[in-house]
Amino acid sequence: MKHVKLGALVLIMVAGLMGHALADVLIIANRGVSVASVSKSDLERIYRGQLSRWEDGSRVNFAILRGDVMDSFLSEYVRMSPAQFDQHWKRQVFTGRGQMPPTMNRPADMVTYVANTQGAIGFVPEGTRIDEVKVLGITP
Amino acid sequence: MKSLKGLMLGLGMLCMGLPAMAVEFGDDLYGGVTVHGFVSQGYLLSDNNNFFAKTEDGSARFNEFGVNISSQVSDNLRVGLQIFARNLGEFGEGEPEIDWGFADYRWRDWMGIRVGKMKMVHGLYNTTRDIDMLRNSIFLPQSVYNEAWRDTVSAISGAEIYGDLYMGNAGTLSYQFQGGETEFAVDGGVVTSLTDQSRLAGVLSDPQSTHTKYSMAGGLVWYTPINGLRLSTTVWSVEFDMETNAVAEDFLPDSGSANVKANTVSRAYTASLEYLRGPFTFAAEYMGNRYEFTNQAEGHSDFANFINAAGTRTLNTEGYYAAMAYRFTDWLELGISYSEYYADKDDRSGKLNTIDEHPRFPGLSNPRKDTGYKDHDAWLKDIGMTARFDLTPNWVFKLEGHAMNGAAILMKDINSDKNNNLNTSENWFLFAAKMTVSF
Incomplete structure (x- = not known):
């Protein structure tokens, strides 16, 4: 019984941590983007450069926001560390197979970029003012 | 050289305060131009044997x-070009050339086409081997990424079809198929190696020109559902002719000289695995390469008939390695690797280098033994250790040591004695240091 209680406690702690991580980041998109939600696997493929179109055929333009929120986002949705992400895109750049995604340093800059760029998607920390963009839901 | 070191130092100092990665002209979604670049300077030192340069x-x-x-340029179309120059001892000579330059039309995620000069698919890392900062080690394992072949398999001029096939829970399968031409320079590593080979057969070769008949390469990469695990297989098939003036060595039964067209076909394949897990990186690859050599001599002299009677000869090489790296901090990553290469898969112990009698002409002495070849010239076993220091995100410094056993792949012209006989040591050590600045 003691082990069962301990296991339940660990599970609750892990679930709490996961919930916290998910709640940290908001996925935002340009209001012209036709979808209301995006799957975790599609997010991963977008940020790895393997998915470049929305469902309506228009181009996906994604950006990154440096800082702690990038660590959380990459870990949760792209399954890469920031160092691995940078290496991945440098490989694309120096072999001519892709371009570095636009990099923002402040959440407000990310919101402005997404609001003003057709087909744009990005991420910001929860609590950021997001009047000009829409928030995408995440499906498993 | 001084100016390059000065440039390195200057760029390094600049990078200490620069988090930005690129120079951009225009911030429009389309039509803007992005510029990236890098400069590397290294130093090599060996206790015995010269590793592609006078490293002793x-x-x-x-x-x-x-x-x-x-x-x-538009939703579907992107264009780009990279100018590249390198020096590694006798290779490169620092001459700037187009490394890659192509138009890329990505019709769908599952299919696009590139036309121009592209980095050639081979193993996991051939496309990025020119860019030091993209890996832990200074040298990629020579068993799969032979420096002598580097210029030839660096790029392919022609067309490429590529795409990413999303397979749901099974992951993503990426493919690339390339066709066109690769370059075989008369003074390049492949031709130099072939010249060394013909010398062993009793023919002194003086290459005059080369002509590529075709080059094809293809690869599949499976990004598995296991996070960080990718499996890959690649193949290449290339064929080229070399026009050369051939002279018979004294020991051959038929003396004389002839103009020879030497045809070479190379078919290589690799099987690769890479696993990235947090700060841990593991990679292992296997490569096999099958050569077919067919020589055609002009005229009907005894020497020409001797060459033409040889028909097509085959040679199989093989190599494999395993490498690990662990990133301890943002600025420190340590790596270790073990690699084995065999210049002749059917003679891994180098017996053909040391027997007394010529392997194909009974009664004649063995030219390999006579010209200084030893058993250890048939293989190269390499234990490598690397310390990578990321001084800033754009400024990398590496130190590397290789404990080597064997001398296969080494260039004969810089590893011979005064009498032009091969003179290598079995056990040797190579030290390498390299600094790279990128933007």
């Missing part, structure tokens, strides 16, 4: 420079 004396003829521009 220490050599700084080990540097690379690249700058690229690219532009997203």
Whole structure:
């Protein structure tokens, strides 16, 4: 019984941590983007450069926001560390197979970029003012 | 050389305060131009044997420079070009050339086409081997990434079809198929190796020109559902002719000279695995390469008939390695690797180098033994250790040591004695240091 209680406690702690991580980041998109939600696997493929179109055929333009929120986002949705992400895109750049995604340093800059760029998607920390963009839901 | 070192230092100091990665002209979604680049300078030192440069004396003829521009022209079309120059002892000579330059039309995620000069698919890392900062080690394992073949398999001029096939829970399968031409320079590593080979057969070869007949390469990469695990297989098939003036060695039964067209076909394949897990990186690859050599001599002299009677000869090489790296901090990553290469898969112990009698002409002495070859010239076993220091995100410094056993792949012209006989040591050590600055 003691082990069962301990296991339940660990599970609750892990679930709490996961919930916290998910709640940290908001996925935002340009209001012209036709979808209301995006799957975790599609997010991963977008940020790895393997998915470049929305469902309506228009181009996906994604950006990154440096800082702690990038660590959380990459870990949760792209399954890469920031160092691995940078290496991945440098490989694309120096072999001519892709371009570095636009990099923002402040959440407000990310919101402005997404609001003003057709087909744009990005991420910001929860609590950021997001009047000009829409928030995408995440499906498993 | 001084100016390059000055440039390195200057760029390094600049990078200490620069988090930005690129120079951009225009911030429009389309039509803007992005510029990236890198400069590397290295130093090589060995206690015995010269590793592609005069490393026994220490050599700084080990540097690379690249700058690229690219532009997203429209939703589907992107264009780009990279100028690259390198020195590694006798290779490269620092001459700037187009490393890659192509138009990329990505019709769908599952299919696009590139036309121009592209990095050639081979193993996991051939497309990025020119860019030091993209890996832990200074040298990629020579068992799969032979420096002598580097210039030839660096790029392919022609067309490429590529795409990413999403397979749901099974992961993503990426493919690339390339066709066109690769370059075989008369003074390049492949031709130099072939010249060494013909010398062993009793023919002194003086290459005059080369002509590529075709080059094809293809690869599949499976990004598995296991996070960080990718499996890959690649193949290449190339064929080229070399026009050469051939002279018979004294020991051959038929003396004389002839103009010879030497045809070479190379078919290589690799099987690769890479696993990234947090700070841990593991990679292992296997490569096999099958050569077919067919020589056609002009005229009907005894020497020409001797060459033409040989028909087509085959040679199989093989190599494999395993490498690990662990990133301890943002600025420190340590790596270790073990690699084995065999110049003749059917003679891994180098017996053909040391027997007394010629393997194909009974009664004649063995030219390999007579010209200084030893059993250890048939293999190269390499234990490598690397310390990578990321001084800033754009400024990398590496130290590397290789404990080597064997001398296969080494260039004969810089590893011979005064009598032009091969003179290598079995056990030797190579030290390498390299600094790279990128933007």
